[in-house]
Amino acid sequence: MAHRLQVHFHLIFVLCTLLISSPSIHNNLRIVQASSPPIQALVAPITKDTATSLYTLSLSQKQYLLDLTGPLLWSPCSTPYPTVPCSSGDCAAVASGSGTPKSCTGQRPCTVRPTNPVTGEQAAGNLTFTDISTNATDGKTPTAVVTVHGVLSSCAPLYAKLSLKRQLAICLPSVTDAPGVAFLGSGPYGFLPFALLDASDLAYTDLVKNSPSSSSSSASYGIRLSGIAVNQEAVPLAAGVVSVTFDTALPYTVLRRDVYRAFVDTYRSAMAGVPRVPGVAPFEACFNSSGLGVTRVGYAVPFVDLMTEGGGGNWTVWGSNLVTQVATDVACLAFVYGGWAAPSAMVLGGFQMENNLLVFDEANSRFGFTGTLLFIRTTCSNFNFTRG
Numbered sequence: 179m180a181h182r183l184q185v186h187f188h189l190i191f192v193l194c195t196l197l198i199s200s201p202s203i204h205n206n207l208r209i210v211q212a213s214s215p216p217i218q219a220l221v222a223p224i225t226k227d228t229a230t231s232l233y234t235l236s237l238s239q240k241q242y243l244l245d246l247t248g249p250l251l252w253s254p255c256s257t258p259y260p261t262v263p264c265s266s267g268d269c270a271a272v273a274s275g276s277g278t279p280k281s282c283t284g285q286r287p288c289t290v291r292p293t294n295p296v297t298g299e300q301a302a303g304n305l306t307f308t309d310i311s312t313n314a315t316d317g318k319t320p321t322a323v324v325t326v327h328g329v330l331s332s333c334a335p336l337y338a339k340l341s342l343k344r345q346l347a348i349c350l351p352s353v354t355d356a357p358g359v360a361f362l363g364s365g366p367y368g369f370l371p372f373a374l375l376d377a378s379d380l381a382y383t384d385l386v387k388n389s390p391s392s393s394s395s396s397a398s399y400g401i402r403l404s405g406i407a408v409n410q411e412a413v414p415l416a417a418g419v420v421s422v423t424f425d426t427a428l429p430y431t432v433l434r435r436d437v438y439r440a441f442v443d444t445y446r447s448a449m450a451g452v453p454r455v456p457g458v459a460p461f462e463a464c465f466n467s468s469g470l471g472v473t474r475v476g477y478a479v480p481f482v483d484l485m486t487e488g489g490g491g492n493w494t495v496w497g498s499n500l501v502t503q504v505a506t507d508v509a510c511l512a513f514v515y516g517g518w519a520a521p522s523a524m525v526l527g528g529f530q531m532e533n534n535l536l537v538f539d540e541a542n543s544r545f546g547f548t549g550t551l552l553f554i555r556t557t558c559s560n561f562n563f564t565r566g
Contacts, residue, residue, distance in 0.1 A: 217342070218316070218317075218343075218363050218364045219314070219316075219343075219361050219363030219364050220312050220324060220342070220361070220362040221312065221315035221360070221361055221563075222235055222359070223235075223357035223359060224244060224348065225241065225358075226351050226354045226358070226528075228354045230429075232244075232427060233358075236357070238311040243427070244360075245425075245426060246424045247398045261287035261288065261306055262288045263288060264284055264285070264286045265284055268288070269288035287304040288305040309325060315361065317365055318562065319562045319563070319565060320564075320565045342362060342363035343363050343541050345538065346362055347367060347536065347546075349369075349534070349551075350426070350531050350558055351532065351558050351559045352498070352559075353559060358561075359561040369558075370556065373554050379548065381549075382544045382547075383401050383490030383544065383545055384488050384543060384544060385539065385540070385543050386399070386402060386421075398424065399423065400422055402422065402486070403421075403524075404420070405485045406437075406482065406483065407482070407485065409448050413441050420437065420523045421523050421524070422484070422523065423526065426527075426531070428525060428528065429528055430512045430513065430514050430528075430529050431512070431514065431526050431530045432515075432516040433515065433520065433524055434520040434523045434524070435516065437523045442463050445480065448480035452466065452469065452470065458505065458508060461514070463511040464509065465508075466507055466508070467501075468507040473496075475497055476497030476500070477497035478497060479500060481495065481497075482495040483495075493549065495530060496549075496550055499531075499550065500512060512529050514527075533552055534550055535551065
């Protein structure tokens, strides 16, 4: 379970923001399938943890923490386990983004020190490699078991060996008892009962890949906004681009101080007819939900438009991704104050991504989004994991 991933970890590189950047030479591929068309994509379930609301990716019957800010996904290792020497190219490839100490030299085990998203602390662990098994998919169901031996640093060998498109699609579940889904490679993306989505069904904007900085040891995915609106009323923000990063290790979206104040004040004004109640940490703006209507897309509350830069259109966020029930008759605007130390104007957390199909298309440097799937009467938990 994700809530047990706290300290004393050995770290395994499997799937992360370094999807295509790090080389590895330890991999052997085994595909368990009858004669079939070439593999276009791999698929794996995403589970939401009850205690922490973090998301884990299921590979080889193990749970790996899904952290888009990487550069690592976390999992306990059995003992003994293979290590990677400091002198190897694989160690050098990950050193800058994972806090590898300068004292790492020669044949000593390569040590990485990423920030643990559960505790907020850094924990040291040895770089290792592992066997990974998952399923190929035609977008509708799993079609074959795919095993890669000795995966190290990233899943780049999966893309290279299978000639997959350099693309990651995630669909985070909103419930803990049914998984969402991750796709590596091309679409389509099938969800029961009848939704089969392809590239033409998504809106796109430029994908920004941020390098590690002095304030963060991790790379991150991001997009840029030209503005934010509540019920089509512009949030009064300083002129310029609103930078957005994605962080699945955060349960809720964090806003930098200037953006937070303007956004919350605008949203409260739009909710003027709804009785307020005292805030419930970590939320400030909370309301009496007993009189709120309920729609297919959550509470009938003001919607929010994230206006993407470059003609990508609006990513409209509805009630199910805006307000969260925290107590009987109490619902809160699910955005958290980040102060001036927030790494970007908006750090989009998991709650705001749930039941949205999001495509990180590195091959074409673009980000695709559907908006909530609830409008088409399906959810991220409706992928059919029964093998066809």
